[in-house]
Amino acid sequence: MKILVVLLLLTLADGKSFERCEWARMLKAAAMDGYRGISLANWVCLTKWESQFNTQAINHNKDKSTDYGIFQINSRWWCDDGQTRSANGCNISCSDLLTDNISTAIRCAKRVVGDPQGIEAWVGWRVHCKNQDVSTYLSGCGL
Secondary structure, eight states: OHHHHHHHHHHHOOOOBOOHHHHHHHHHHTTOTTBTTBOHHHHHHHHHHHHTTBTTOEEEOTTSOEEETTTTEETTTTOBOSSSOOOOTTOSBGGGGGSSOTHHHHHHHHHHHHSTTGGGGOHHHHHHTTTSOOGGGTTTSOO
16 A cells, blocks of 8 residues: 555656756755855766756665655655655655655755765765766856
């Protein structure tokens, strides 16, 4: 029954795939540029590699946890999906991360980078963005 409810919620979720510059502007408007010392270009790079800027992105991990939304927030640590034993550090339902209302996802991402691991919590950032020239992620956006 839980799986049916989750599938129904996913079907009804109003998600969005952002264009790179549109997403960069949204992050800038949400005061993400420089948050905890993380540049806007790094945030754009992170979300490119984690979700392709898609709010409905879902990734199932080997440890049976799941990553949700544009930031790929993990169900074991940051949100409750009703299936994974979760610390629920953001005090949210994982389904809240799968809509085009990005405010919840941004608040939770800010909480994740406030954790001792910081931006290193995201594998996509470590593999594709760390110690790289990420300026191209803002190229042509007029920011």
